[in-house]
Amino acid sequence: MMSSEDGYRRALCCGLGVVSRAVSLDRWERRYAARAQGMVASEVRALFAVASRPEIVSLAGGMPDVAALPMDVMAATMSDLVAGQGPTALQYGSAQGDPGLREALCAVMAMEGITAEPDNVVVTVGSQQALDLLARIFVDPGDVVLTESPTYVTAIATFRACQADLVSVAMDDDGLIPAALAQTIARLAAAGRCPKLLYTVPTFQNPAGVTLAAERRGAVVEICQRAGVLIVEDNPYGLLGFEGGPMRPLRADAPEDAVVYLGSMSKTLAPGLRVGWALAPPAVKDKLVLAAESAMLSHSVFAQLVVQRYLSTQPWADQLKGLRVMYRARRDAMLDALAVAMPAGATWTRPAGGFFVWVTLPDGVDTRAMLPRAIAARVAYVPGIGFHPDGQGANTMRLSYCFPPPDRVAEGVHRLGRVLRRELALLDMFGRPASPA
Ligand SMILES: Cc1ncc(COP(=O)(O)O)c(C=O)c1O
Numbered sequence: 001m002m003s004s005e006d007g008y009r010r011a012l013c014c015g016l017g018v019v020s021r022a023v024s025l026d027r028w029e030r031r032y033a034a035r036a037q038g039m040v041a042s043e044v045r046a047l048f049a050v051a052s053r054p055e056i057v058s059l060a061g062g063m064p065d066v067a068a069l070p071m072d073v074m075a076a077t078m079s080d081l082v083a084g085q086g087p088t089a090l091q092y093g094s095a096q097g098d099p100g101l102r103e104a105l106c107a108v109m110a111m112e113g114i115t116a117e118p119d120n121v122v123v124t125v126g127s128q129q130a131l132d133l134l135a136r137i138f139v140d141p142g143d144v145v146l147t148e149s150p151t152y153v154t155a156i157a158t159f160r161a162c163q164a165d166l167v168s169v170a171m172d173d174d175g176l177i178p179a180a181l182a183q184t185i186a187r188l189a190a191a192g193r194c195p196k197l198l199y200t201v202p203t204f205q206n207p208a209g210v211t212l213a214a215e216r217r218g219a220v221v222e223i224c225q226r227a228g229v230l231i232v233e234d235n236p237y238g239l240l241g242f243e244g245g246p247m248r249p250l251r252a253d254a255p256e257d258a259v260v261y262l263g264s265m266s267k268t269l270a271p272g273l274r275v276g277w278a279l280a281p282p283a284v285k286d287k288l289v290l291a292a293e294s295a296m297l298s299h300s301v302f303a304q305l306v307v308q309r310y311l312s313t314q315p316w317a318d319q320l321k322g323l324r325v326m327y328r329a330r331r332d333a334m335l336d337a338l339a340v341a342m343p344a345g346a347t348w349t350r351p352a353g354g355f356f357v358w359v360t361l362p363d364g365v366d367t368r369a370m371l372p373r374a375i376a377a378r379v380a381y382v383p384g385i386g387f388h389p390d391g392q393g394a395n396t397m398r399l400s401y402c403f404p405p406p407d408r409v410a411e412g413v414h415r416l417g418r419v420l421r422r423e424l425a426l427l428d429m430f431g432r433p434a435s436p437a
Pocket of ligand 1: 062125126127128129152201206234236263264265266271275276
């Protein structure tokens with residue numbers, strides 16, 4: 001029988017990708033399609049097994065704090081729905097999604113300045129499914145998809161599953177750099193290649209916590225328009241800003257056919273309901289509906305109607321204010337603790353919203369190799385390398401402040417600071433590995 005200690009060690013190994021591959025126990029290994037070869041467990045998923053132990057402060061996951069939801073109200077919403085509309089709520093629905101919910105989602109997007117028609121919205125199983133459907137309808141093997149670097153790790157996995165060639169575009173504390181975007185597209189054009197998509201999380205980015213500056217947004221759209229590159233704007237955190245009103249998404253000021261906008265109720269209501277959506281140009285919307293049909297026939301009507309009812313009967317916009325206050329306090333706790341606990345040479349981002357801070361450590365620190373020592377010190381984070389399509393970022397890490405309360409966030413950062421100091425002392429003693437040429 002496997003002891004819990006063995007399980008712990010195994011999970012740790014999985015997190016580090018060091019499971020032995022010498023002998024495959026999979027009888028069907030040689031039968032998988034070529035596109036399945038690129039499917040590997042993400043750093044984040046493998047980590048959950050370890051990071052959920054109560055003695056560990058997890059700064060690893062990106063889970064919203066759903067305990068902040070009024071559970072009694074949610075329970076009443078569900079029960080009223082079944083009592084009043086059971087035969088509809090428990091039936092199949094359309095692949096495009098419930099019309100009433102699509103209308104409600106247009107009102108959600110209007111909060112950020114987007115004017116949208118319900119007919120151009122496709123409801124999906126979280127925005128993750130929208131991403132998957134887009135990859136399926138646009139990406140042939142070898143097609144170029146442009147991304148930020150670092151970028152959302154599951155987007156990397158999704159595009160790789162369609163055998164995309166992911167090409168990174170440089171970013172800084174103000175998000176994507178338009179000149180770098182133009183140069184990358186020009187370089188690819190010189191090699192006879194035109195990217196199909198730009199995948200971007202412009203607001204409160206996962207993982208870096210940075211936001212594309214307002215004055216860069218028009219340029220990004222214009223460059224992509226000129227080059228014929230469709231923008232996929234992934235915006236699950238846009239309504240969770242801590243400073244001032246919401247940022248206008250790219251979609252709000254771009255031509256209708258320039259952007260596919262992805263939204264989600266996961267971070268502002270509950271990820272367990274799995275309600276996300278895509279707002280797409282009409283022709284792309286038609287393809288998305290066909291792809292959704294073959295993927296799942298229809299989304300859960302029950303989940304869609306729960307969200308629709310909740311939005312129409314509850315003061316959701318006021319609850320959002322409460323979420324912003326809660327996450328801002330956690331962000332502040334993290335930034336305050338980082339200022340005290342981080343060693344010289346470390347830098348980090350200062351998110352104006354969302355869930356994540358991105359830390360860059362002195363050269364030579366390998367955050368993947370350091371993770372077991374951090375876990376032993378009872379703190380977890382996500383090594384940065386998995387967020388880089390080009391394998392960069394060995395000395396980076398993503399810290400999330402969304403789930404633990406502020407005192408635990410601070411405690412986690414102080415534990416991490418102690419681990420880092422020991423790490424740097426060892427590096428000073430034994431020398432730093434030579435950087436790759
Ligand atoms: C940038 C980004 N896109 C998409 C998703 C997927 O969210 P959903 O729960 O809507 O599928 C996440 C979840 O963490 C995310 O951070």
